[in-house]
Amino acid sequence: MALFVGVMSGTSMDAVDSALVDLAGETPRLLATHDTAWPHSLRERLQALAAGSPLSATDFAVLDADVGLFFAEAIDQLLHQSGTPATDVAAIGCHGQTVAHAPERFPPATLQLGDANIIAERTGITTINDFRRRDMAAGGQGAPLAPAFHEAVLRHDDENRVVLNLGGIANITVLPKDREREAIGFDTGPANCLMDGWIRQQQGKPFDADGKWAASASPVPDLLNALLNDPYFTLAPPKSTGTQYFSNRWLHDRLGADSRYSGAEVQATLLALTSQSISDAIRQHASGTERVLVCGGGAHNNVLMQRLGKTLGIPVEPTSTHGIDPEWMEAMAFAWLAQRTLAGAPGNLPSVTGADQYRILGAVHAA
Incomplete structure (x- = not known):
């Protein structure tokens, strides 16, 4: 088996989806899932930021860390409930929580919160995040990536x-x-x-x-x-x-x-x-x-x-x-993108995003 975890929280901010995926064969196998509702206070802070409420640099940094801690807890719950040791997982692909996406600006910009350093440290698993910005740097929209x-x-x-x-x-x-x-x-x-x-x-x-x-x-x-x-x-x-x-x-x-x-x-x-x-x-x-x-x-x-x-x-x-559960498609996609990153393979489609070339996506935070 080649086990990867994909973590996705969409623009609706209803919950964090975590999926354990076996990517050893040609067809990905979804082995376990966990759906974790955002704590009310944390969700309110994220929604306020996304809506344009001002935030000090310190409060912003704390929010990024809090989201990272929450993602790490969600992943731990997924692995615990599925009986999967962290040592069996090759990597985590974490999309992060989008709070800004402005591809029309110059320079284009996007921002997903969730400190991957904390996720890697708490889970003991190599964590890949920040998938969108390399595509943007190459002239793309940074989305969609699925x-x-x-x-x-x-x-x-x-x-x-x-x-x-x-x-x-x-x-x-x-x-x-x-x-x-x-x-x-x-x-x-x-x-x-x-x-x-x-x-x-x-x-x-x-x-x-x-x-x-x-x-x-x-x-x-x-x-x-x-x-x-x-x-x-x-x-x-x-x-x-x-x-x-x-x-x-x-x-x-x-x-x-x-x-x-x-x-x-x-x-x-x-x-x-x-x-x-x-x-x-x-x-x-x-x-x-x-x-x-x-x-x-x-x-x-x-x-x-x-x-x-x-x-x-x-x-x-x-x-x-x-054969693909509609609820878990995007979480599976980020597990797959994590595998591509570790393999040194591109994760974007220039015909989709408008990037100048194929690019390896994501920032790798080693366990």
Whole structure:
């Protein structure tokens, strides 16, 4: 076996996903998983920073260390529950918690918290983090990075496929069956972030379970058109975005101070925004797609999945139908990227990120 741990916390900041993966064979094997909810106070500090709240240098450094400690605890729990000695694990690939992503700035910048020195010291396992910035230094967007893994495990010679990740932000990986055509991928816009933020504000719930609240009303056409009018949706790839852009403030600016829409109507419109922006991106940049394979938390939103299938007119199904648990795709991807780093192999796809060349990604913190 070749055991690696992948750790992922997405833009929704709902939990930290840790996955133990055997990468010895051609097909990765998911051996164990652990889902660790963020402590309320730590999550609030991260969300405040991501939203632009000022922070002193000392407080910033302490937050980075606190996140590193939390990641280390989550990994220890994964290994303990699976009965896996730390000495059996080759490396940890830790994405970190994104608090800033600004590829459009000059110079472009991105920031993921979680001190890997602490993770390596506490777990006794070589830890690789900071995967995005080398791609950015080479002229890329630094995101999305999972498409390289999608291509490795889900590309098929008999079918044009799109892998759709529905996290806080939605991104697609276009996998043509013609191997002479390069895979491409990019962030299409919001997936769950706006819907989660709206129901949290209106009802105090972390998310709209199965899209039931959205399904209780109809989308408002004028509002949907106003949201879709954002210039991000018509930008040509490569492109990436984050919740710092598609934020609660972004929505409130478009709703206005005296919104005449009910809470349910707004939620229905936000679900329609996610579905429509994804469908438009696939039609424009992945014509001929025969199947969409969905990963991320949004794969469990049946209303959204059905809407996508109806709009696109092709099968839209979770990646579990092809052997990859949709909840653990990204954590597995960072285990795989860690293996690539140790092997001295590139982890980015320039056709996805726009980087000038393939690059070995990540900073290695030896055990």
